[in-house]
Amino acid sequence: MNNTNDIFLTINIGSSITSAVISKPKYDLDNSIDILGFGSQESVGVNKGLITNIEDVSRTIKDAILQAKESVTESIGTTVVSISGNYTRGTRSTGYVTIPNGLVSETDINQAMQMALSNSTILPDYDVVHVIPLFFKVDDQEVENPFNMNGSKLEASVYIVTAKRNALINIKSALKIFGIDDVRFVLDSYAASLAVLDDQQKRIGAVVINLGATTTEFVYHKGNSIIYNGFIPVGSKNITNDLSLMLNTPLRTAEKIKIEYGSLIKDYFGNGEVGPSNVGVSQINDEEYFKEFPLGHIQTIIHARVEELLVLVKNELKKNALLDNIGSGIVLTGGMSELGGIKELTKNIFEKIPVTVSSPKNLQNSFRVSFDEPNMATTVGLIMFALGMNRGYQLDSSKKLIRPIRKGQSPEKFTIPTSSHSSQVGVDMRIRTNDTILEPLPKDKKKKGFGILKRLQEWF
Numbered sequence: 001m002n003n004t005n006d007i008f009l010t011i012n013i014g015s016s017i018t019s020a021v022i023s024k025p026k027y028d029l030d031n032s033i034d035i036l037g038f039g040s041q042e043s044v045g046v047n048k049g050l051i052t053n054i055e056d057v058s059r060t061i062k063d064a065i066l067q068a069k070e071s072v073t074e075s076i077g078t079t080v081v082s083i084s085g086n087y088t089r090g091t092r093s094t095g096y097v098t099i100p101n102g103l104v105s106e107t108d109i110n111q112a113m114q115m116a117l118s119n120s121t122i123l124p125d126y127d128v129v130h131v132i133p134l135f136f137k138v139d140d141q142e143v144e145n146p147f148n149m150n151g152s153k154l155e156a157s158v159y160i161v162t163a164k165r166n167a168l169i170n171i172k173s174a175l176k177i178f179g180i181d182d183v184r185f186v187l188d189s190y191a192a193s194l195a196v197l198d199d200q201q202k203r204i205g206a207v208v209i210n211l212g213a214t215t216t217e218f219v220y221h222k223g224n225s226i227i228y229n230g231f232i233p234v235g236s237k238n239i240t241n242d243l244s245l246m247l248n249t250p251l252r253t254a255e256k257i258k259i260e261y262g263s264l265i266k267d268y269f270g271n272g273e274v275g276p277s278n279v280g281v282s283q284i285n286d287e288e289y290f291k292e293f294p295l296g297h298i299q300t301i302i303h304a305r306v307e308e309l310l311v312l313v314k315n316e317l318k319k320n321a322l323l324d325n326i327g328s329g330i331v332l333t334g335g336m337s338e339l340g341g342i343k344e345l346t347k348n349i350f351e352k353i354p355v356t357v358s359s360p361k362n363l364q365n366s367f368r369v370s371f372d373e374p375n376m377a378t379t380v381g382l383i384m385f386a387l388g389m390n391r392g393y394q395l396d397s398s399k400k401l402i403r404p405i406r407k408g409q410s411p412e413k414f415t416i417p418t419s420s421h422s423s424q425v426g427v428d429m430r431i432r433t434n435d436t437i438l439e440p441l442p443k444d445k446k447k448k449g450f451g452i453l454k455r456l457q458e459w460f
């Protein structure tokens with residue numbers, strides 16, 4: 001594995017912002033990350049997580065990448081892109097293999113998961129995004145990590161996320177034009193959960209709800225896996241639209257009012273201060289004229305929309321029997337989680353379940369980007385996924401096994417056993433220990449054609 005392999009480009013295609021980050025792991029004991037480049041553009045052509053205009057999306061992605069590339073001279077290995085839950089389906093499956101030499105190897109883990117994948121029914125127009133182990137069993141005993149365990153049979157029970165093939169092809173084609181052809185996908189809400197959950201929350205289990213601009217995506221995350229992912233096509237822009245309609249005001253004014261006066265706690269600002277009794281709102285057709293509305297009226301409009309949304313999430317979780325045992329509770333993130341009083345309203349709706357609002361930890365960078373904002377959850381989660389942090393063994397969207405590496409050690413230092421068993425399935429078989437961080441994605445070793453190379457040079 002050469003050095004370019006561990007430089008990742010991650011692209012978050014949100015409905016409001018598209019971001020591109022170029023990063024690499026430092027291989028130190030703190031799992032630090034080097035942010036080499038950052039680009040961010042207002043999204044055009046994305047609504048409810050769906051690409052509605054691929055030309056616009058391609059342009060936005062290109063601008064974000066060019067901006068991120070300004071400070072980077074090294075070439076990029078793998079590109080990891082978010083995919084909205086609006087395109088995806090989740091299903092479960094199991095597969096097992098016999099262990100030829102009595103000691104579970106990564107080859108066996110790979111084969112058990114591949115078997116689980118081939119045992120599942122995937123709709124013809126869908127492709128794999130993740131195959132994540134729910135648990136492994138070695139000789140019928142459930143284990144967290146089967147690697148190097150003694151046994152004669154390994155079983156993998158997995159959660160499989162698939163996405164509409166056309167959506168994946170559209171994004172891949174858009175990137176291919178710019179010479180990027182090694183692309184993996186990550187479910188938006190899964191990325192958000194990787195970024196905001198701590199070890200304890202993951203161990204006990206938590207539902208992460210990513211409240212975005214036009215989407216609300218949620219996952220039940222437990223251990224290194226997700227048990228369920230859901231999607232509601234409603235987000236903070238719906239509040240803006242409601243305010244625009246009910247207050248007869250332009251969208252940009254409605255957005256400002258939402259941010260400035262939006263609170264789910266009656267008569268208060270989001271920051272806990274008492275708000276004014278009336279708010280002057282400029283009117284469509286006559287922006288000079290400010291009509292007075294009681295703050296309570298504005299807040300009722302916001303409250304109604306958010307309450308409806310949270311009840312939809314609750315009903316879906318309830319329908320799937322996921323509410324009875326949400327260990328560490330509900331974790332809210334995403335831009336809309338900044339709305340004052342969201343924690344309190346969510347607590348009321350979900351009754352006795354604990355609720356927290358979370359942001360990712362900040363990532364040091366020289367671009368003055370605050371990664372520790374709630375709207376950065378997916379962006380940070382994509383970086384963590386790409387760099388191999390916070391996740392366990394799984395098959396990625398190229399159906400290859402991605403796996404842990406040793407903490408503080410660069411991949412070049414791993415030894416590669418040459419046993420015939422390990423070479424059988426053609427996967428890279430590095431030794432690892434239990435104090436693991438996770439290995440960066442393997443790079444496709446496909447040769448780039450001259451055309452692509454040329455385009456790459458032109459573009460960067």
Ligand SMILES: Nc1ncnc2c1ncn2[C@@H]1O[C@H](COP(=O)(O)OP(=O)(O)OP(=O)(O)O)[C@@H](O)[C@H]1O
Pocket residue numbers: 013014015016017048049211212213214215216235236237255258259262270334335336337338339340374375376
């Ligand atoms: N204080 C606030 N109250 C309500 N909404 C807010 C607040 N601050 C930001 N937002 C909203 O958060 C949204 C942006 O959040 P985020 O970046 O998570 O969305 P996105 O990822 O672009 O969209 P999506 O996930 O739906 O594709 C915007 O619609 C913005 O209005």
Ligand SMILES: [Mg+2]
Pocket residue numbers: 014015188210212213334378
């Ligand atoms: Mg988002």
